[in-house]
Structure formats: C-alpha cells, structure tokens
Amino acid sequence: MWTPPNECPRCGGEVLWGYTENGKRMAIDPARYPDDDTQANQAVYVDHLRRLRIRQLSKARPLASFEHRAMPHVATCPAEIRDRQARAAAASRPARRGTRGRGRGGGHQTRGAASLVIDLSSRRILR
Numbered sequence: 645m646w647t648p649p650n651e652c653p654r655c656g657g658e659v660l661w662g663y664t665e666n667g668k669r670m671a672i673d674p675a676r677y678p679d680d681d682t683q684a685n686q687a688v689y690v691d692h693l694r695r696l697r698i699r700q701l702s703k704a705r706p707l708a709s710f711e712h713r714a715m716p717h718v719a720t721c722p723a724e725i726r727d728r729q730a731r732a733a734a735a736s737r738p739a740r741r742g743t744r745g746r747g748r749g750g751g752h753q754t755r756g757a758a759s760l761v762i763d764l765s766s767r768r769i770l771r
C-alpha cells in the first residue's frame with residue numbers, strides 16, 4: 645500500500661499516518677504525549693506489519709501497556725483550526741432563511757417574546 649509522505653497536505657506540518665479501527669487513514673502529531681495527558685485522546689501502537697494503529701481512548705478502553713497517547717493532527721493543524729474558526733464565525737452570523745416564514749399571522753400579543761429577527765421581518769409588531 646502506498647504510504648503518503650509524513651506531512652499534512654493542508655498545513656505541511658509533520659504528522660504520522662495511521663489507520664483507525666474502521667480502516668480509515670488518520671494523521672496524528674508525531675509527538676509522544678504523557679500517559680496522563682487527556683488532551684491527547686488517541687491510543688496508538690505499531691502492528692506486526694509496522695502500520696500505525698490508532699483508536700479513540702475512552703474510560704471503558706483506557707490506554708494499554710503496548711500503546712502510547714497521541715494527539716489527532718486535526719486538533720493542532722493550523723489550517724484546520726483556521727477553517728473551524730471561519731465555520732464558527734459563519735454559523736454565528738444571522739441566518740437568512742427562516743426570518744420571513746409564516747410566523748404567527750394572527751398573534752398580536754407576542755411583543756415581549758419577539759426576538760430582534762422577528763421584529764425586523766414583521767415590522768408592524770413594532771408599532
């Protein structure tokens with residue numbers, strides 16, 4: 645099987661590629677994390693074919709003696725973090741859909757509960 649270069653295609657940082665329990669490729673940071681560092685929530689070991697095996701740590705399945713802790717690269721990848729922040733910023737902008745809608749046509753006693761968005765879409769409530 646072709647082994648990709650040990651670098652992240654998005655940020656160019658050094659990573660190690662391994663396989664999850666579902667057989668998916670996954671990049672982890674090459675650093676070895678202390679056994680009690682819960683931020684590094686992946687357990688890795690090298691199998692008999694020298695493939696890096698990665699799995700999610702959990703209370704039910706804690707670190708085994710032959711594994712060590714690793715950090716998923718997506719948690720530290722600068723490109724990934726930048727994208728995530730951009731997505732979060734986009735999500736926090738007021739949504740365009742849903743402000744118009746049906747609303748409650750007849751309700752005229754909803755002033756107190758109406759949000760700013762609803763006020764904007766049905767101006768008559770403001771008077």
Ligand SMILES: [Zn+2]
Nearest residue numbers: 652654655721
């Ligand atoms: Zn990266």
